Amino acid sequence: MYEKKIPELLDCGLAISVKVIGGKWKAWIIDCIKRDVKRPSAIHREMNIVNPRIINLHLKELEEYGIICKKVYAEVPARVEYCFTPVGESILPVIQVLEDWGNQHREYIQHNQAEYREDAVPVLR
Amino acid sequence: MYEKKIPELLDCGLAISVKVIGGKWKAWIIDCIKRDVKRPSAIHREMNIVNPRIINLHLKELEEYGIICKKVYAEVPARVEYCFTPVGESILPVIQVLEDWGNQHREYIQHNQAEYREDAVPVLR
DNA sequence: GGAGACAGGGAAAAATTTATCCCTATAAAA
């Protein structure tokens, strides 16, 4: 387990939010659970381009934050399911807002970035 | 300038949004500009715990995405100001949503994380 | 002339996150 050398600044609400949903694959994972793909193996199957190890790390992180809840059933082989906590439910509409904004401006942003040239910045008088 | 070795996946809107606001200090920078702290030197003064170099990198990134617009005035010494583009304006309420959610659940999340213990996960029958 | 404010960036190191590889272990099915 990696130990941070520089303490995080979590004084602002946005830092908290970004910490929760900012990981590379967290959004996808959350989306899986939202669609009832809630067992580790099922999530791994759907997110087959992502290393399962990473998915597990993200799941554990979300669990630590209290966004998702891990249920271990006493079956053999063990069955595990993740579901949202109430706070986890409450972040879903927030994610939807981000999703919508991103979809609405994807082209603009990608176009800008592709076309960007330092020398194009105009000098005003 | 660092060149990515693995192409980004920007197929989902959330990935776009996180890309735009996900940098370590972007939120603070955006907040500065929102409060009319828009000159590099002024931003550097306010964000004095952050290395100016980093702030400049983030500013350039936001400019590339078309979130902020750089104005260079033909004065000596050169005066530079950043302001929002229309798309930049449109992300402000999104950030507010994140800010609000984070503030609302900061304690819960930090408490959970502090208390988290693997062995506390119950086994269901 | 020297100090400080202004805007900016290269090179390299450090920190952090993500990825790969290869293990453990149990039980059902082939």
Next chain:
DNA sequence: TTTTATAGGGATAAATTTTTCCCTGTCTCC
């Protein structure tokens, strides 16, 4: 008995982001 599915993690490497250090200039003020 070997394979497959389940869940999971250690060690290490690679990729990425963030940080530090130290430069370049111009102009104003003392």
